[in-house]
Amino acid sequence: LLLLGIATTSLVGCKERVSMDLNKSSIIPIPNEIKADGFSFKITSATEIVVSDASLMNTAKVLQGLLQPATGFPFTIVEGNSASSDQIFLTLNSSLTKADGYQLKITEDHITVEGKDVGGVFYGTQTLRQLLPAAIEKNVIQTIDWRVATGTIKDAPRFEYRGAMLDVARHFFTVEEVKHFIDYLAMYKMNYFHIHLTDDQGWRLEIKSWPKLTEIGASTEVGGGEGGFYTQEQYTDIVKYAAARNITVVPEFDMPGHTNSALASYGELNPDNKPKDLYTGTNVGFSTFTVDKEITYKFIEDVVKEMVALSPGKYFHIGGDETHVTKKKDYINFINRAQEIIASHGKQVVGWADIAEAKLQPNTVAQFWKVKTHSAKLALKQGAKLLMSPAAKAYMDIQYDKDSPIGLHWAGYTEVDDAYNWDPATYLPNMDIDDIIGIEAPLWAETVKDLKDIQYLTFPRLPGYAEIGWSKRSQQDWETYKVRLADQQDRFEAMGLNYYQSPKVPWK
Numbered sequence: 001l002l003l004l005g006i007a008t009t010s011l012v013g014c015k016e017r018v019s020m021d022l023n024k025s026s027i028i029p030i031p032n033e034i035k036a037d038g039f040s041f042k043i044t045s046a047t048e049i050v051v052s053d054a055s056l057m058n059t060a061k062v063l064q065g066l067l068q069p070a071t072g073f074p075f076t077i078v079e080g081n082s083a084s085s086d087q088i089f090l091t092l093n094s095s096l097t098k099a100d101g102y103q104l105k106i107t108e109d110h111i112t113v114e115g116k117d118v119g120g121v122f123y124g125t126q127t128l129r130q131l132l133p134a135a136i137e138k139n140v141i142q143t144i145d146w147r148v149a150t151g152t153i154k155d156a157p158r159f160e161y162r163g164a165m166l167d168v169a170r171h172f173f174t175v176e177e178v179k180h181f182i183d184y185l186a187m188y189k190m191n192y193f194h195i196h197l198t199d200d201q202g203w204r205l206e207i208k209s210w211p212k213l214t215e216i217g218a219s220t221e222v223g224g225g226e227g228g229f230y231t232q233e234q235y236t237d238i239v240k241y242a243a244a245r246n247i248t249v250v251p252e253f254d255m256p257g258h259t260n261s262a263l264a265s266y267g268e269l270n271p272d273n274k275p276k277d278l279y280t281g282t283n284v285g286f287s288t289f290t291v292d293k294e295i296t297y298k299f300i301e302d303v304v305k306e307m308v309a310l311s312p313g314k315y316f317h318i319g320g321d322e323t324h325v326t327k328k329k330d331y332i333n334f335i336n337r338a339q340e341i342i343a344s345h346g347k348q349v350v351g352w353a354d355i356a357e358a359k360l361q362p363n364t365v366a367q368f369w370k371v372k373t374h375s376a377k378l379a380l381k382q383g384a385k386l387l388m389s390p391a392a393k394a395y396m397d398i399q400y401d402k403d404s405p406i407g408l409h410w411a412g413y414t415e416v417d418d419a420y421n422w423d424p425a426t427y428l429p430n431m432d433i434d435d436i437i438g439i440e441a442p443l444w445a446e447t448v449k450d451l452k453d454i455q456y457l458t459f460p461r462l463p464g465y466a467e468i469g470w471s472k473r474s475q476q477d478w479e480t481y482k483v484r485l486a487d488q489q490d491r492f493e494a495m496g497l498n499y500y501q502s503p504k505v506p507w508k
C-alpha cells in the first residue's frame with residue numbers, strides 16, 4: 001500500500017500540477033452548469049483524439065483541424081471505448097436529456113466529451129476550444145502551454161433552432177467566404193445556416209434544367225459587379241462543410257417577389273414574354289412572378305426539385321416577403337400553391353411571416369421580421385410556429401450607430417447591447433415559448449461586399465444571438481455578458497477578424 005501510494009504520488013509528480021479555475025473561463029454562450037475542481041489538463045504532442053463511434057469521425061476531424069495549426073501537434077484520431085492518459089475521448093450518451101446537449105469532463109489525466117447525439121459532442125468540443133488559450137485560433141505555431149482548467153460542464157440549448165442568414169444574392173460571396181461565415185456560427189453553437197440564394201439582383205445556384213438563370217441571372221450584383229453563382233457541386237460542398245459542424249443549410253428561393261433575376265433570365269416568365277433588364281440597385285418590392293401563367297409553376301417545380309435534391313435538411317424557405325406589386329388575392333393563391341409544391345417534395349416550409357396572409361400548411365414556420373406584429377398573429381392563429389428575427393434586434397445588416405461605415409438603418413440602429421437585450425420568447429405580446437422554434441440573425445448584403453464587411457457587421461453581435469438562442473434565460477445578463485464578450489477580443493484578434501469595437505463593451 002505504501003509502495004502504491006508512493007508510486008501514485010510520483011506519477012502525479014512527473015506531470016506538473018498547475019492550478020486553474022474553470023469558473024473564471026469566459027464561455028459564450030454561457031453553459032448551463034460549470035463545476036470547477038481547480039487544476040488543469042495539459043495538451044501535448046502526445047494528445048490523441050479517441051472516438052467511440054464512427055459517426056463521430058467528422059467531429060473528430062473538425063476538432064483536429066482546429067487544434068493542429070496553432071499547436072503544431074498531430075492529434076492522431078483513434079477508435080476506442082474509453083479514455084486513457086493524454087486523450088480527448090469523444091463519445092455518445094443517450095441518457096443526457098436534450099438534443100444537442102453535452103457533458104464535458106476535464107481531469108488532469110484526460111478529457112471526456114459526452115454528447116446526447118453527434119451535435120452534442122460537437123458542441124462539447126466547441127466549449128473545449130473556448131477553454132483553451134485564445135492563441136489556439138491562430139494559424140501559425142505558437143509555443144505556449146496549452147492548458148485547460150479541470151472540472152465538469154453540463155450544457156444543452158434553450159431552443160432547437162439557432163441560426164443566421166447570409167444574403168448571397170445582393171452581393172455574391174465565394175465558397176471560401178461562405179465557409180468562414182459557417183465557421184463563425186459553429187464556434188458559437190448555432191445549428192442552422194439560412195442562405196438567401198435568389199433575389200432581384202442575382203440568382204446564385206446552378207439549376208441544370210433552366211441554365212440561363214446562371215448564364216444571365218447570376219451575371220451581376222448590387223453596384224454592377226460581376227456577381228457569380230455556386231455550381232451544384234460547390235453547393236454540395238457547402239452543405240457538407242456545414243453538416244460536419246452540426247449545421248443544417250436552409251436554402252431560400254424567394255418568391256413571388258424578389259424575382260427580377262429569374263424574370264431577366266427567361267422572357268416566358270413575364271406577362272409579355274419579354275425578359276426584364278438585370279437590376280443592380282437596392283430597391284425592394286418591384287418584381288413578381290406571373291401568378292396566372294402555368295409556366296411559372298413548371299419553373300418553380302423544376303427549380304425546387306433540383307434544390308431539394310441538394311438539401312438534406314428538413315426546411316425549405318420560400319421567401320414570400322415584400323410583394324408590393326402582387327395583388328393580395330394572387331399572392332394568397334400563389335403561396336398556397338408554393339407550399340403544396342414544397343410539401344410534395346417532402347420538405348417543411350419556412351417563409352417570411354408575410355406568408356401568414358395565405359392558408360398555412362400544418363408545420364409551416366413563419367419567420368417574423370417586421371416591426372408590425374400583424375403577420376405573426378395571423379401565423380399563430382393558424383397554429384404555425386414562429387422563427388424570431390425582429391429587424392430592430394436581430395438584423396445584422398442594421399448599422400450599430402449613425403457612424404457605422406456599412407449597413408442600413410431603416411429599422412433604427414442596433415448597438416451590441418440592443419442586439420443582446422431581448423427575449424425571443426416574449427418579444428411579441430400574447431406569445432408562449434412553445435410558439436417559437438428559435439432565433440435567426442439575418443445578414444442582408446446590399447452594403448456588404450466582402451468577408452471584411454461580413455465580419456464587421458457580424459462581430460460582435462453574433463455571439464450575443466447565439467447566447468440568446470442557447471443559454472437559459474435566467475443566465476442571460478448584459479452586465480456579465482459584456483465582460484465575457486470583451487474576453488473574446490483575443491480570439492477575434494487571433495482569427496484576424498475585422499470586428500466593431502463597440503464603446504458598450506469593456507475591451508482590454
Ligand code: TNX
Nearest residue numbers: 284321322352369397408444
Ligand atoms: C427587408 S427582411 C427585406 C430584404 C432587405 C432587408 C434589408 C425581408 C424579409 N426583406 O429584402 O434586404 O430588409 O434590411
